[in-house]
Amino acid sequence: MPDAKFAKPWHGIPREEIEWHPSVDDDACIGCGTCVTGCSRKVYRFDFARKKAVVADPLNCMVACMTCANTCPTNAISFPPVRTILDLADRVEVHHAVEDELLERRDELAVTADLLHEDHIVEMVVQDIAQIGSGTRLLTLSPRRERDEMCQFVPGQYIEVWVPGASWMSRAYSIANAPRLDGSIEVQIRKVDGGRLSAWAFGAVAVGDVVAARGPLGSFTMRSPEGRPVIFVARGTGFAPIKALLEQQVELFPEREMVLFWGATSSDDFYELDHLAELAGAAAELSVTLVARRYTPGFSAPSEVVTELGRVSDAVASSGLDLAGFDAYVAGPRLTVVDCVAALGGLGIDPSRVFVDSYGA
Ligand code: SF4
Ligand code: SF4
Incomplete structure (x- = not known):
C-alpha cells in the first residue's frame, strides 16, 4: 500500500497521474540490497528467497529522484526518461504551485531577508505595446529616471519584471535590442494560457503603466573574438x-x-x-x-x-x-x-x- 505521506500530489498534480518509479532488471540484480535499504520511502521490499530487489510501492517514489539507480552497482535499475518530469515542470499550473509555495514559506526558505537588493530595482514605464502574430507582444519600456542602470546592459542579457500590485514573483525576459541612447528596451512576451504576467500583458496593460524591474542579468553575451565567424x-x-x-x-x-x-x-x-x-x-x-x-x-x-x-x-x-x-x-x-x-x-x-x-x- 502506498504511504499517504509519500504518495501525495506533486506540485498540485495527483501522484497517481505521474508515471515515475524504478524498474528492476531481475537478470542484472545481484541482490546487494543497497536500493532496498537506501530508499527511505520504502518503495522496495527484498525477496530473500531469490535475493532480488522488488518494487512494491511505486507511488512512494519521490518524483524525479533517481538515487537508487545511481547507487546500484550493476545498473539494474531504470526510470522513465527525464523528459517525463521536464514536461510536467513546464506546465503553468506546476509553475504557479511552486511559486505559491515559495511565497507562502518565504520566512522559512529565504536565504536572507534582503534578497531583493532594493538598489537594483528600477521603475520602467510602458512606452509602446505592439502585437506580433497572435501569440506574442512586444513591450517597449523606458527607464523612469535617467540614472537607472538598466540602460547599461550588455546585449543578450535579460531583466526581471514585476507587475505592480501582483502578489506573485517576477518573470524574466530577454532584452530584444542593443543599448539605445534613450535607455529604452524591448521585451517579447509570449502568451501563456493561464500565465500570470501573460494575463496582464495581454489584458490590462496600458501605455504609461509603471513596472518594477531588476537587472541587467545573465551571461548569454558575445564571447567571440573579432574576426571569428x-x-x-x-x-x-x-x-x-x-x-x-x-x-x-x-x-x-x-x-x-x-x-x-x-x-x-x-x-x-x-x-x-x-x-x-x-x-x-x-x-x-x-x-x-x-x-x-x-x-x-x-x-x-x-x-x-x-x-x-x-x-x-x-x-x-x-x-x-x-x-x-x-x-x-x-x-x-x-x-x-x-x-x-x-x-x-x-x-x-x-x-x-x-x-x-x-x-x-
Ligand atoms: S542496488 Fe541494484 S543490484 Fe543491489 S539489490 Fe538493488 S537492484 Fe539489485
Ligand atoms: S528514486 Fe529515490 S525515492 Fe524512488 S525508489 Fe529510488 S531512492 Fe527511493
Whole structure:
C-alpha cells in the first residue's frame, strides 16, 4: 500500500497521474540490497528467497529522484526518461504551485531577508505595446529616471519584471535590442494560457503603466573574438536576445561573417523585417534566413532575406554550411535548442563554441 505521506500530489498534480518509479532488471540484480535499504520511502521490499530487489510501492517514489539507480552497482535499475518530469515542470499550473509555495514559506526558505537588493530595482514605464502574430507582444519600456542602470546592459542579457500590485514573483525576459541612447528596451512576451504576467500583458496593460524591474542579468553575451565567424539561430521569443546580439555586432563589427536563422510557427510571428533588412544591408557578410512552419498568403519578405518552409533545426541541418571555425549562439524553446545544437554539430562546429539560451517548452 502506498504511504499517504509519500504518495501525495506533486506540485498540485495527483501522484497517481505521474508515471515515475524504478524498474528492476531481475537478470542484472545481484541482490546487494543497497536500493532496498537506501530508499527511505520504502518503495522496495527484498525477496530473500531469490535475493532480488522488488518494487512494491511505486507511488512512494519521490518524483524525479533517481538515487537508487545511481547507487546500484550493476545498473539494474531504470526510470522513465527525464523528459517525463521536464514536461510536467513546464506546465503553468506546476509553475504557479511552486511559486505559491515559495511565497507562502518565504520566512522559512529565504536565504536572507534582503534578497531583493532594493538598489537594483528600477521603475520602467510602458512606452509602446505592439502585437506580433497572435501569440506574442512586444513591450517597449523606458527607464523612469535617467540614472537607472538598466540602460547599461550588455546585449543578450535579460531583466526581471514585476507587475505592480501582483502578489506573485517576477518573470524574466530577454532584452530584444542593443543599448539605445534613450535607455529604452524591448521585451517579447509570449502568451501563456493561464500565465500570470501573460494575463496582464495581454489584458490590462496600458501605455504609461509603471513596472518594477531588476537587472541587467545573465551571461548569454558575445564571447567571440573579432574576426571569428558567427551563426545565430533563434526560435520564438528566443529571437529577443539574438536580435540584441545581432544589432550589437552589426554596429561594432559590420565586416564580420554572420549567419542568422530565425524560426517561427507562422510567418505572422516575424516582426521588424525592415529593420532586419537594414541590418543585412549594413553588414555585407550577414545572411538572413527566415524559417516558418507556414506562410500566411500575402506574406512578403524583404529582398535581403531568404525564406524557407519547415523547422529551423532542419533548415540549419540541410544548409550545407561548413561551420568549422564558427561560433554559434542559439536561443529558443528548450527542445528546439537541443535539435539546433545537434544540427550545428553535424556541420562541423566545435561543441565548446556553441552558446545557448533556452526556456521551457
Ligand atoms: S542496488 Fe541494484 S543490484 Fe543491489 S539489490 Fe538493488 S537492484 Fe539489485
Ligand atoms: S528514486 Fe529515490 S525515492 Fe524512488 S525508489 Fe529510488 S531512492 Fe527511493
